[in-house]
Structure formats: structure tokens, C-alpha cells
Amino acid sequence: MINYKCQDPRTQExxxxxxxxxxxxxxxxxxxxxxxxxxxxxxxxxKKQKDLDMQMMQKDREMGMKDKELEVQLRLKELELQVSExxxxxxxxxVKRTNAVKEGEFEGKAQGMAVEAFFASLGSIPLENKMAIWxxxxxxxxxxxxxxxxxxxNMYPPQADMKFFK
Numbered sequence: 001m002i003n004y005k006c007q008d009p010r011t012q013e014x015x016x017x018x019x020x021x022x023x024x025x026x027x028x029x030x031x032x033x034x035x036x037x038x039x040x041x042x043x044x045x046x047k048k049q050k051d052l053d054m055q056m057m058q059k060d061r062e063m064g065m066k067d068k069e070l071e072v073q074l075r076l077k078e079l080e081l082q083v084s085e086x087x088x089x090x091x092x093x094x095v096k097r098t099n100a101v102k103e104g105e106f107e108g109k110a111q112g113m114a115v116e117a118f119f120a121s122l123g124s125i126p127l128e129n130k131m132a133i134w135x136x137x138x139x140x141x142x143x144x145x146x147x148x149x150x151x152x153x154n155m156y157p158p159q160a161d162m163k164f165f166k
Contacts, residue, residue, distance in 0.1 A: 006012040119130050
């Protein structure tokens, strides 16, 4: 019912006030319902936003973990390469050592043959004299090598004051 007509003006006035009051209360109730619906929608949106934020944080963590895993794998590969390189160096050192031993053997044999040939060329001289001659020749060779590397020699009298000569 939209329209009421009363014969008594006072009753009509009360009825109109009652209608206004009811319409106002209904409007307030509808407004409150709308506010509640809006708040519910806002809460849903906030909840969805939080869920999205959590998912983004989870994805960021996963990406961080993948990055760390890749870094660890890369570091392991680097270490494997270093180990391989060190093994190759070790093999190279072993080959060089073996070659140095062989060179030493050949050099020793060559020197032995040279000593034997030298002793044979001296003929019937006693062995002690042959040894003394050989050692003197070695000393001369050492001295020659040493003096070939020295640029100059300064000789001072014994007990001399070095400040005087400088």
C-alpha cells in the first residue's frame, strides 16, 4: 500500500510520520546492508591481495633457491676443473721428474765414459795420480766458470780499513 487516507487529520499525521519513519529505517537498513556488502567485498579483495602477495613471495623464494642451486652447481664445476687441472700438473711434474732422472743417468754415463777415456789416455800412471790430475782439471773448470760470471774483483790488503777504500 502506497497511499492511506484517514478522516481524522491527527491519525493521518501519525500515519504519515509512521510511514516516513519506516521508509527512513528501511533506507538506513538498506544503506547498512550496502555498507556490509562493500566491506565484505573489500575484505575479499584484501584477502585475495594477501594471497597474491604470499604467492609472489613464495615464487621469489623459489627463484632465489634456484639461483642458489645454479651458483652451487657452477662452483662445483669450477672446482672439478681445478681438480682436473691440478691432476694434469701433477702428471706433468711426474713426467718432468722422470725425464730429469733419465737425463741425469745419461749425463752420468757420459761423464763416466769421459773419465774412463781420460784415464785410458794417461797410460800407465798410478791411479792416485790420475785421480789428482782429474780433480785438478775439474777445479780449473769450476774456477773458469765462476770467473766468467764475475764482473770484477777488488783485492784489499789484510787488516785494511774498508772505509778508506770506499
